[in-house]
Amino acid sequence: MSIATKISILGAGESGIGAAILAQKQGFNVWVSDGGKIKQKYKDTLNDLDLPYEEGSHNMNEILSSQLVVKSPGIPEKAAVMKAIREAGIEVISEIEFGYRYCKGKIIAITGSNGKTTTTLLTYDILKKAGVSVALGGNVGNSFAASVAESDHDYYVLEISSFQLDDINSFKPHIAILCNITPDHLDRYDYKMENYAASKFAITKYQDETDFFIYNKDDAETLKYMPQHTIKSKPLAITLQNENTEGAWLDETNTIHITINNQEQMNINELALQGKHNTYNSMASGLASKLLGIRKEAIRESLAGFESIEHRLEPVLQVYGMQFINDSKATNVNSTWYALDNMHEPTIWIAGGVDKGNDYSQLFGLVEKKVKAIICLGVDNSKLHQEFEGKVDLIIDAADMDEAVRMAYKMGEKGDNILLSPACASFDLFENYEDRGRQFKAAVRNL
CATH class of the missing domain: 3.40.1190.10 (Mur-like, catalytic domain)
Structure with missing residues (x-):
C-alpha cells in the first residue's frame, strides 16, 4: 500500500488501537474514530504515535474518504456509520483480517x-x-x-x-x-x-x-x-x-x-x-x-x-464455610450450564445482565436439583423471574454487586457454594465481564 492510501479505524479499544499501530507501521494515512469515549490509556498511545483521532462522534467526511475501513468487532452492521460505509462501497475488514x-x-x-x-x-x-x-x-x-x-x-x-x-x-x-x-x-x-x-x-x-x-x-x-x-x-x-x-x-x-x-x-x-x-x-x-x-x-x-483462569470457575474465598466462586466469564447459558453441572453442594446462584436472546430451558433440571436461591443482578430481571419462578424457593433482585454478595452471604449456610455465573453480558451495570468478576471478588473480600 502506498502512503497515500487512507484507512479509517472504527473503534478505539484494544483491537482498534492495535490496527492503528500496524496501519501506521505499514505506511497508511490513518484516521481513528470512536463513537463513544476512548479510554485514557488508548488516547495516550494515539498521542504518542501522533495519530489523528476523534471520540464521541463519527466524522463521515473523513471516514468516507477512506479506501479501507477496519471495524472493531463491537460495532453492529445496523449502526448508521456502517450503513453509510456499505452504501459507499468501501472495503470493510476486521482487525484479525x-x-x-x-x-x-x-x-x-x-x-x-x-x-x-x-x-x-x-x-x-x-x-x-x-x-x-x-x-x-x-x-x-x-x-x-x-x-x-x-x-x-x-x-x-x-x-x-x-x-x-x-x-x-x-x-x-x-x-x-x-x-x-x-x-x-x-x-x-x-x-x-x-x-x-x-x-x-x-x-x-x-x-x-x-x-x-x-x-x-x-x-x-x-x-x-x-x-x-x-x-x-x-x-x-x-x-x-x-x-x-x-x-x-x-x-x-x-x-x-x-x-x-x-x-x-x-x-x-x-x-x-x-x-x-x-x-x-x-x-x-x-x-x-x-x-x-x-x-x-x-x-x-x-x-x-496449568493454573485456572481468572473469571472462569475461579475459587475466590471460603467465608464461614461458604465457597465463593467467580464465573463472570459465563456470558451465555451454556457456560452457566457447565458451571452448575460442576456444583456438588447446594448453590446460591447470582445471575443476570444483558440478555442476548437466552433460552434458559437447558438449565431447568440443574437449577431444580442444585440451586437453593437465585439473586438477579441486572437492570431488567423480569425474564429470569419468569423463567425460574417455581423452580427454586427464592428469587430476589440486587441493585449492585455489593448487595448481591451481602444477600448471598446472609442467606447462605456452611457448605454452600455462592456462584456468580451470569449467563448474560455485563454491559448494563459493568464495563465488561472482567470488571464484573473483579467487583465480585472485591465484594467477597469486604465481607
Missing part, C-alpha cells in the same frame, strides 16, 4: 461459544513451554494486529469471536479449532441459529488441504451445521466417547489418546483442569500442539500443571 495480511507466522485460531479462552491459553502455554517463538492475541492478550506490528513470531495463538470472523476475506489459520456452538449473540444474527453457526464456521473458509480443522464430535450443533459448509482442511475430531478416532479421544480409564495419521501419538492421564468441558479444552490444545510437532513432554507438563 488486517493483521493476517502482514503476518508471517503460522496461526492457530480458536473459536466457539464456550471454552475458547481456556483452549487458547492452554495452547499458548504448551508452545511457550516448548520454547518456540509464539504470540498470544485476539480476544485474549494483545490484539493480533499489535502483535504483528511489534515483531515477527513463528506462531500466533488467537482467540477469535464470531464478530471478528464476520469481516474476513482471506484469514487462513493453519489450525482452526471450533470448540462448540451453542446459542449466543443471537441478537446480532437476526435471532437465527444458522446465521450464528455460519459465522463460527467462517474460521475454515479460506483454509486449504495443508491446514487442519479440529472440532468437537460430541457437539450436536457443530455436527448439524458442518455439512452445510465446504471444509477443505483436514478435519480431526475430539470426543469423550471411547472410540479410537483420528484426533483425540477418551478411554474408560479417563486417559486422553491423541491419534494422527492413524498412528497413536501420545496419551495423557493427568489434567490440571478438571471437569468435562476442560477435558475437551485439553484435548483440543494437546492435539493442536502435536500437529505442530511439539514434543510430548512439553504437552504433558502444561496440561498437568
Whole structure:
C-alpha cells in the first residue's frame, strides 16, 4: 500500500488501537474514530504515535474518504456509520483480517461459544513451554494486529469471536479449532441459529488441504451445521466417547489418546483442569500442539500443571464455610450450564445482565436439583423471574454487586457454594465481564 492510501479505524479499544499501530507501521494515512469515549490509556498511545483521532462522534467526511475501513468487532452492521460505509462501497475488514495480511507466522485460531479462552491459553502455554517463538492475541492478550506490528513470531495463538470472523476475506489459520456452538449473540444474527453457526464456521473458509480443522464430535450443533459448509482442511475430531478416532479421544480409564495419521501419538492421564468441558479444552490444545510437532513432554507438563483462569470457575474465598466462586466469564447459558453441572453442594446462584436472546430451558433440571436461591443482578430481571419462578424457593433482585454478595452471604449456610455465573453480558451495570468478576471478588473480600 502506498502512503497515500487512507484507512479509517472504527473503534478505539484494544483491537482498534492495535490496527492503528500496524496501519501506521505499514505506511497508511490513518484516521481513528470512536463513537463513544476512548479510554485514557488508548488516547495516550494515539498521542504518542501522533495519530489523528476523534471520540464521541463519527466524522463521515473523513471516514468516507477512506479506501479501507477496519471495524472493531463491537460495532453492529445496523449502526448508521456502517450503513453509510456499505452504501459507499468501501472495503470493510476486521482487525484479525488486517493483521493476517502482514503476518508471517503460522496461526492457530480458536473459536466457539464456550471454552475458547481456556483452549487458547492452554495452547499458548504448551508452545511457550516448548520454547518456540509464539504470540498470544485476539480476544485474549494483545490484539493480533499489535502483535504483528511489534515483531515477527513463528506462531500466533488467537482467540477469535464470531464478530471478528464476520469481516474476513482471506484469514487462513493453519489450525482452526471450533470448540462448540451453542446459542449466543443471537441478537446480532437476526435471532437465527444458522446465521450464528455460519459465522463460527467462517474460521475454515479460506483454509486449504495443508491446514487442519479440529472440532468437537460430541457437539450436536457443530455436527448439524458442518455439512452445510465446504471444509477443505483436514478435519480431526475430539470426543469423550471411547472410540479410537483420528484426533483425540477418551478411554474408560479417563486417559486422553491423541491419534494422527492413524498412528497413536501420545496419551495423557493427568489434567490440571478438571471437569468435562476442560477435558475437551485439553484435548483440543494437546492435539493442536502435536500437529505442530511439539514434543510430548512439553504437552504433558502444561496440561498437568496449568493454573485456572481468572473469571472462569475461579475459587475466590471460603467465608464461614461458604465457597465463593467467580464465573463472570459465563456470558451465555451454556457456560452457566457447565458451571452448575460442576456444583456438588447446594448453590446460591447470582445471575443476570444483558440478555442476548437466552433460552434458559437447558438449565431447568440443574437449577431444580442444585440451586437453593437465585439473586438477579441486572437492570431488567423480569425474564429470569419468569423463567425460574417455581423452580427454586427464592428469587430476589440486587441493585449492585455489593448487595448481591451481602444477600448471598446472609442467606447462605456452611457448605454452600455462592456462584456468580451470569449467563448474560455485563454491559448494563459493568464495563465488561472482567470488571464484573473483579467487583465480585472485591465484594467477597469486604465481607
